[in-house]
Amino acid sequence: MLGTNGNGAPGSGSRPLLEVQDIYAGYDPNVDILQGVTLHVNEGEIVCVIGPNGAGKSTVFKAVYGMLGVRKGTVLCNGRDITNIRPQDALKTAGITIVPQLRSVFSQMTVHENLELGMYLSTDKAKVAERIDYVYDLFPRLGERARQEAGTMSGGEQRMLEIGRALMWEPRLVLMDEPSAGLAPIITKSIFKAITRLNQEIGLTVLMIEQNARQGLQASHRGYVIELGRQTYDGLADDLLGNANVRRAFLGGH
Amino acid sequence: MDTLVQALINGIAVGGFLTLMVLGFSIIWGVMGVINFAHGEFIMVGAYMAWFARSEWGVEPLYSALPIFLIMFVVGFVLQKLVVNKVIDRPHLVSLLVMFAVSIIMSNSVKLIAGADFRRVNSDIQRGFWELGDIATIPRKHTVVLVVAIIVLVALQTFLQKTRLGKSIRAAAQNREAAQIVGIDIKWVYAFTFALCIGITAMSGALTSTIIPVFPFMGPPWALRAFVITALSGLGSVKGTLGAAMFLGLLESLVATYAPGSSGSQLAVITAFGLLVVTLVLRPQGLFGGLRPVDAGGH
Numbered sequence A: 001m002l003g004t005n006g007n008g009a010p011g012s013g014s015r016p017l018l019e020v021q022d023i024y025a026g027y028d029p030n031v032d033i034l035q036g037v038t039l040h041v042n043e044g045e046i047v048c049v050i051g052p053n054g055a056g057k058s059t060v061f062k063a064v065y066g067m068l069g070v071r072k073g074t075v076l077c078n079g080r081d082i083t084n085i086r087p088q089d090a091l092k093t094a095g096i097t098i099v100p101q102l103r104s105v106f107s108q109m110t111v112h113e114n115l116e117l118g119m120y121l122s123t124d125k126a127k128v129a130e131r132i133d134y135v136y137d138l139f140p141r142l143g144e145r146a147r148q149e150a151g152t153m154s155g156g157e158q159r160m161l162e163i164g165r166a167l168m169w170e171p172r173l174v175l176m177d178e179p180s181a182g183l184a185p186i187i188t189k190s191i192f193k194a195i196t197r198l199n200q201e202i203g204l205t206v207l208m209i210e211q212n213a214r215q216g217l218q219a220s221h222r223g224y225v226i227e228l229g230r231q232t233y234d235g236l237a238d239d240l241l242g243n244a245n246v247r248r249a250f251l252g253g254h
Numbered sequence B: 001m002d003t004l005v006q007a008l009i010n011g012i013a014v015g016g017f018l019t020l021m022v023l024g025f026s027i028i029w030g031v032m033g034v035i036n037f038a039h040g041e042f043i044m045v046g047a048y049m050a051w052f053a054r055s056e057w058g059v060e061p062l063y064s065a066l067p068i069f070l071i072m073f074v075v076g077f078v079l080q081k082l083v084v085n086k087v088i089d090r091p092h093l094v095s096l097l098v099m100f101a102v103s104i105i106m107s108n109s110v111k112l113i114a115g116a117d118f119r120r121v122n123s124d125i126q127r128g129f130w131e132l133g134d135i136a137t138i139p140r141k142h143t144v145v146l147v148v149a150i151i152v153l154v155a156l157q158t159f160l161q162k163t164r165l166g167k168s169i170r171a172a173a174q175n176r177e178a179a180q181i182v183g184i185d186i187k188w189v190y191a192f193t194f195a196l197c198i199g200i201t202a203m204s205g206a207l208t209s210t211i212i213p214v215f216p217f218m219g220p221p222w223a224l225r226a227f228v229i230t231a232l233s234g235l236g237s238v239k240g241t242l243g244a245a246m247f248l249g250l251l252e253s254l255v256a257t258y259a260p261g262s263s264g265s266q267l268a269v270i271t272a273f274g275l276l277v278v279t280l281v282l283r284p285q286g287l288f289g290g291l292r293p294v295d296a297g298g299h
């Protein structure tokens, strides 16, 4: 695992790809769910966000890619201000994509069509075909099921498809909201393995949220704890795994 | 036997153009989550435009249908931008009420401009009957409308399945958030979908204006049939809508044919709406598919 083999963030001098600076956001006009969240993700890192249910973790993601308005603060991508970007522009102009917490396959389309839509922004058919082959290489299971309707697949397969679709347009940063939620332990393991592999092989940068805090941190370089709309701890994944307070609150004691 | 064949043939013809008349309602609901209460009024406006073109300029409804489609496409686009778009993120009831208000405005405006009289839309090319031996006769106007309906449905299905824009519409219907994530401009998809559906709906009114009674308040029964068919077929599917419309067309035709005395048309209507009640009570997910809420996110 990345966290335990002593590696910190890759090239500790590498520059931040995503910077979230003191943002405020919420659903009800009078209530800020996020009250000054600050975090960053460096190029090539896997960063894990943990924290209790309802803390605002998913809300951070929505604010980053423009699904929810940012009221105060800024979001930078590669040093460029992308605060309140339109969701459909996040991928095209900032290279940011997301695998949302809730199932998000196009359920009445085939696996193949789902992947094609991952490259909706491209009209280069040859390139699309090439990327689909790439994803099938990565997840052979998806290749076997190319013509199956996505909605009829198991939860784990749908998750794989969501991740595969997210990779189609060669994103610079993937936001993954609880990739392991609702999956059997063995599938969870293979999903984390795939994330680690993508990070090592193609340098994919990942910001993920995990309920499964221990495994999530173990697969990551750095981590943040978010509670009540603010980050309360941050550090190298190993350090968070070793931190007594974090252990007591989020890693099941001891 | 002959009566049965005749009833079946009528039913299929009615089912065919019923599909065209209600499809826009189903697609708008499926893609945007908007229940277009003014659906019947767009059929009405299309029929009046065809009547006007025929009586003022002598243009056959078959030929005015395309220009009417284009004009109402633009009207739909503008209406979406100015009105529907503003309420689309609010609860369903809001858009439903807004469209209900629009329907009242439309029917009363037409009454103000064209009067409350029933209008008869004549057609030279749609006159007469085809004889099927001595088994049955088919009104020529039914065949013309049916053939055009089939052409439009095939074109629409191909568009939705094969083109990039069509795929983005289906994607938006199946998962709005995911559609945005892959880069689909959802507002544009909504505007286009609404425009397309309003265009097709008005065109269906123009085409059927030679068959159905045309008057300012003709809309509601058609909107309600759209409800029945959508409840049976599920949202936004061309094939499902075709199946359910055929079913309803045949049922209404058989009931009308075999009903005693002059009770036919009332009994047909009673059957249609009885079907709605039964479907919703017994199978809330619909018979041929399901009333999927948009954004259900896959199941």
Ligand SMILES: Nc1ncnc2c1ncn2[C@@H]1O[C@H](COP(=O)(O)OP(=O)(O)O)[C@@H](O)[C@H]1O
Pocket (backbone or CB within 6 Å): A027, A028, A033, A051, A052, A053, A054, A055, A056, A057, A058, A059, A060
């Ligand atoms: N669509 C929404 N509308 C209103 N409130 C919401 C919505 N989504 C989340 N919330 C509220 O925002 C808070 C943070 O939610 P969320 O970011 O989903 O938490 P989590 O850390 O579990 O991902 C919670 O109190 C939740 O009830």
Ligand SMILES: [Mg+2]
Pocket (backbone or CB within 6 Å): A057, A058, A059, A101, A177
């Ligand atoms: Mg969450």
